[in-house]
Amino acid sequence: MNFAMALDYQSCINCKACEVACKEENGVQLGADKQRIWVGQTEKSIFGNPFVNYYPSQCNHCIDAPCVDVCPTQASYFNDGGLVMVNKDKCILCKGCMEACPYDARYVDDKYVAVDKCTFCYDTRISEGEFTTACQATCPTKVRLFGDLDDEDGELVQVLKKRKFFVLKESDDTVPKLFYLFPEDQNFAINSIAEDTTIHTWDSFKPLIDKATSKRSKQWKNLI
Amino acid sequence: MEKFNIAGIEINRVSFFELFFNKTMFLAYILLAFGVFGIYEIILERYFLLTANAFDAGLHQGSKDVALAMREAIFGAGGEVKRESPWTLYIVNYMYMIYTGSGIIFLVTLAELVNFEILKKRAAGFLTLGLAMVFAGLFTIIFDLNMLNMQWMLLTPNIGSGMWLMLPLYLIYIPFVMFEIYLLLTDNKKLVKKIALVILVVGIFIDIAEYYIQAKLFDMNTARHLWTTYPNLPLYFILSSFLAAIGVMILYSFIAYKNNSKDDFDLLLRTLRRLALILIFVIAFYEAVSFLFIDKKWASVILFEGFAYQFYLYIVLAIVLPLLTIVFQLIRRNVNNFLMIFMSLSIIIGSYISRYIFVYGGNAYPMSDRFGTGFQKYSEYEIINSFIYNIPPISEICIVIGSFGVAIAVYKIFDTLLSVSKVREH
Incomplete structure (x- = not known):
């Protein structure tokens, strides 16, 4: 198992149902800045016409995650399936992981006095045998697709084989596992993707996954 | 002044009042008062802030505490650091105090090694000053951490992490510097002469290791x-x-x-x-x-x-x-x-x-x-x-002010008891 998620971000309507579902499902602390997942927004003007781009995001569960390396107490660790998790009981709140994360995906949970982040609903759903996350289940426009990268016949890999995609901040070499699907509308793609972003196919990205997984999979453990 | 002699080191026989109630210590107390207020604020914020999640809202419907926590979540500015407003002054002061203190220790150790007489005969004073600054830096950073979980630093250590390496580093570094000061103050000249070179060389290596670990921490x-x-x-x-x-x-x-x-x-x-x-x-x-x-x-x-x-x-x-x-x-x-x-x-x-x-x-x-x-x-x-x-929160500013009090108090207590600032020929 190697859990990941594809995001058809062009379909996002910023309803924030995913944010609400995540808080409800996982008991995330209330407050707008206490989020495991969020919908990012950028705005620009093209010849006077406004263009707004939404992209939902969360922890990228990087295969080569720097947040795990910096944690002094192993509170941040790789779970089975390559999920990057936090054991809140061990967190000393040094916040090194928040510094190390290129995606600002971690926040301090004031209720538990520990750092918290997305787990792909591991505690509440995946470990119970379900195979969708709360955010995926609630999304009205089917932006998110959770799946297993090791399952070549699974829906996730099939989508990644069919459509091109990109990942955020690839230059940081963390091999993230949130795959943003290349928009079907060419004009939307031009306006929402930076010029220097590498557009991948499954064949071009698979070797990166394999290389990082072989390096890190020895650290995967199930502590829950 | 009458002195005690313990393990070759002369300790001034001063009264409790002389030790803790003098002009310098009063200045330190004023600064430390800010620090104590900052610590109180941090503890209040960290452990007693009203917070709630969706489960609380469901399980305790109509609860006033949940209502207050929700109000805090929406309108409040309390709680720990956020990505948009992280600790800043804390880290600045920690870096300044630790690095500058270590810099003094490093320079003075080097001066001793190369027989730089003018600094050498004041080495005890300078080393104590450096050590006091290291303590001030640690005082600053320690309240950034949730001390209730610190046992995990020993139970499940991640020894490759720069953050973890700080623990053994300072557990070795501080006693080592204290030992250097002890050797400078002791009248056991033979022992000093025998091991001085080894201690100085090891001291230089520890200093370099400290900067290497600090750099690793940031580089990660x-x-x-x-x-x-x-x-x-x-x-x-x-x-x-x-x-x-x-x-x-x-x-x-x-x-x-x-x-x-x-x-x-x-x-x-x-x-x-x-x-x-x-x-x-x-x-x-x-x-x-x-x-x-x-x-x-x-x-x-x-x-x-x-x-x-x-x-x-x-x-x-x-x-x-x-x-x-x-x-x-x-x-x-x-x-x-x-x-x-x-x-x-x-x-x-x-x-x-x-x-x-x-x-x-x-x-x-x-x-x-x-x-x-x-x-x-x-x-x-x-x-x-x-x-x-x-703008750093008031608790952060107060703890930083308090850290100067720590540096002054540590130095003054050492100096009152051991006369570290005395010029010593050795």
Whole structure:
């Protein structure tokens, strides 16, 4: 198992149902800045016409995650399936992981006095045998697709084989596992993707996954 | 003064009142009072803030506490750091105190090793000053952590992490420096002579290891730009802390050694001035050259955009003004006390600003213009056009003020008991 998620971000309507579902499902602390997942927004003007781009995001569960390396107490660790998790009981709140994360995906949970982040609903759903996350289940426009990268016949890999995609901040070499699907509308793609972003196919990205997984999979453990 | 002799070390027999109730300690208490208030605020915020999640809202419907927690969540500004407003002054002060203190210890150990007599005979005082600053740095950072879970540092250590390496580092470093001070103070000359060289060499290695671990800690923050590139980072920390250390040592000399014979005091100041001059040139050279190696766009942000104002203020205060005061004195062929104090304050403030921009630029600056947005369409460097300044919370400011009290109190207690500032020939 190697859990990941594809995001058809062009379909996002910023309803924030995913944010609400995540808080409800996982008991995330209330407050707008206490989020495991969020919908990012950028705005620009093209010849006077406004263009707004939404992209939902969360922890990228990087295969080569720097947040795990910096944690002094192993509170941040790789779970089975390559999920990057936090054991809140061990967190000393040094916040090194928040510094190390290129995606600002971690926040301090004031209720538990520990750092918290997305787990792909591991505690509440995946470990119970379900195979969708709360955010995926609630999304009205089917932006998110959770799946297993090791399952070549699974829906996730099939989508990644069919459509091109990109990942955020690839230059940081963390091999993230949130795959943003290349928009079907060419004009939307031009306006929402930076010029220097590498557009991948499954064949071009698979070797990166394999290389990082072989390096890190020895650290995967199930502590829950 | 009557003395006790314990394990070869002479301890002044002072009363409780003499030890804890004097002018210097009163100043320390005033500063420490700020620190205590800051700690109280932190504890209140960290452990007693009303918080709630969706489960609480469901399980305790109609609860006033949940209602208050929801109100706090929406309108409040309480709680721990956020990505948009991280600790800043904490880290700045921690870096300044620890690095400068270690810099003093490193320089004095080097001076002992090469038999630099003028510093050598004041080594105990300088080392204690350095150690007091290290304690002040640790005091600052310790309240950034949730101490209730610290046992996991020992139970499940991640020994590859820079953050974890700090634990064994200071567990070795502090007793080692104390042992160095002990050797300087003890009258057991034979033992001192036998092991002095070994201790000094080991001391130098520990100092270098400290800067290496600190650099590793920052370098592991993959996401963020560093002020200067790794593996040059330990070198940068060493050189910049040496300069900051010289600034503090000059000021300290005026406080502790002003009453020494004029010739001796002048020689001390001339020596420190010469060291300052060398370090100013080295740092200036480093700053000029290092930007050739770092990310060009990031260098541009430092030199001409977001951090330019603070960067040039650092250059003027830490390098240009001290250089001018030194040149002026060299032309006049004298040691001007006013200019020396001015130079030391300028270096101290300038090097504090250098830590401040290091933390803002390489540590605290948010990676996105909105929490977690990331950069896709817009350039990673584009949004750093203006310097985002977070006003530190009052608790952070108070703890930083308190840390100065810690440094003063630690030094004063050592000095009252052991007369560390006494000039010793050895």
